[in-house]
Amino acid sequence: MTCLKDKVLLITGAGRGIGRACALRAAEEGADVIITDIGNSIESVPYKLSSSEQLEMTAQICKERGASVLMQLADVCNSNDVDALIEAAINRFGRIDAIVNNAGIGAPAGKATHLYTSEEWEILLNVNLSGPWRLIKAVAPIMIEQQYGSIINIASTAGLLGYKHFAGYVASKHGLVGLTKSAALDYAQKNIRVNAICPGPVYDDELLDGNMTKVVADSLGIQLGDQESIDLESVALNTVVSPHDVADAMVWLASDASQRVTGTTITVDAGYSAK
Numbered sequence: 001m002t003c004l005k006d007k008v009l010l011i012t013g014a015g016r017g018i019g020r021a022c023a024l025r026a027a028e029e030g031a032d033v034i035i036t037d038i039g040n041s042i043e044s045v046p047y048k049l050s051s052s053e054q055l056e057m058t059a060q061i062c063k064e065r066g067a068s069v070l071m072q073l074a075d076v077c078n079s080n081d082v083d084a085l086i087e088a089a090i091n092r093f094g095r096i097d098a099i100v101n102n103a104g105i106g107a108p109a110g111k112a113t114h115l116y117t118s119e120e121w122e123i124l125l126n127v128n129l130s131g132p133w134r135l136i137k138a139v140a141p142i143m144i145e146q147q148y149g150s151i152i153n154i155a156s157t158a159g160l161l162g163y164k165h166f167a168g169y170v171a172s173k174h175g176l177v178g179l180t181k182s183a184a185l186d187y188a189q190k191n192i193r194v195n196a197i198c199p200g201p202v203y204d205d206e207l208l209d210g211n212m213t214k215v216v217a218d219s220l221g222i223q224l225g226d227q228e229s230i231d232l233e234s235v236a237l238n239t240v241v242s243p244h245d246v247a248d249a250m251v252w253l254a255s256d257a258s259q260r261v262t263g264t265t266i267t268v269d270a271g272y273s274a275k
């Protein structure tokens with residue numbers, strides 16, 4: 001399939017998990033890709049973020065699938081990194097048709113709202129909400145000039161519902177859904193669409209180096225197997241979501257097949273939020 005032929009997509013958090021799945025699907029659909037990740041860990045985040053080797057692995061598979069690839073490390077909390085990334089992307093490809101704001105952190109979490117430290121609270125909002133805003137700030141002038149663009153924010157069912165002991169994450173993702181709607185209104189006259197995808201529980205696909213279910217289990221102090229059982233019981237369909245399901249929704253939002261869709265959220269949650 002080639003529904004993204006001749007398009008240039010930028011994907012953050014592409015070192016593993018959903019971001020890697022999005023990069024691979026974009027390459028399969030004929031796009032050229034700019035893939036980025038932090039390549040380092042953050043002190044106040046209680047688990048390892050992607051290494052540069054993981055991002056290189058994503059780049060290698062995208063190339064095998066026929067894409068031209070620009071790979072650059074960038075921390076979405078750092079405006080200089082983000083600006084340099086967009087500049088490098090334009091120098092290489094001359095345009096950016098779509099960005100996928102996927103980089104995110106699932107923890108610190110696992111405690112009542114008042115027990116978060118200021119540092120824990122701030123890092124969740126900084127990565128998950130201000131990160132996508134920094135990308136939009138840097139890419140909007142280019143998309144306005146092009147009079148074309150699709151911005152896809154990877155939010156969560158946590159952007160629509162509450163989760164006990166995940167207030168920081170939930171607040172950041174609700175914020176991201178709000179940012180999506182307002183930005184959609186800001187840029188609609190410029191033919192720039194802004195949408196969000198809200199995945200429910202996603203299973204950890206080993207081939208994608210995914211580990212978010214484990215992060216959630218660790219935050220709640222339970223075994224991975226128990227978390228997987230809880231996730232399975234919480235969805236209406238007999239299976240939790242795959243990162244590839246999220247990537248499929250991303251492809252549609254990045255393609256012209258969704259040209260009259262903006263300001264919305266697509267929930268990909270195996271029926272989790274239908275209850």
Ligand SMILES: NC(=O)c1ccc[n+]([C@@H]2O[C@H](COP(=O)([O-])OP(=O)(O)OC[C@H]3O[C@@H](n4cnc5c(N)ncnc54)[C@H](O)[C@@H]3O)[C@@H](O)[C@H]2O)c1
Nearest residue numbers: 013015017018038049050075076102103104156199202212
């Ligand atoms: N896995 C799930 O169950 C699930 C469900 C709903 C939403 N999501 C969202 O999907 C997105 C991807 O999650 P995932 O499950 O693939 O997790 P993941 O940890 O495997 O991937 C997240 C990626 O973001 C990168 N990242 C984190 N902070 C960064 C920063 N400051 N700068 C640049 N990159 C940074 C990480 O290095 C990592 O590669 C996240 O936004 C997450 O909140 C995940």
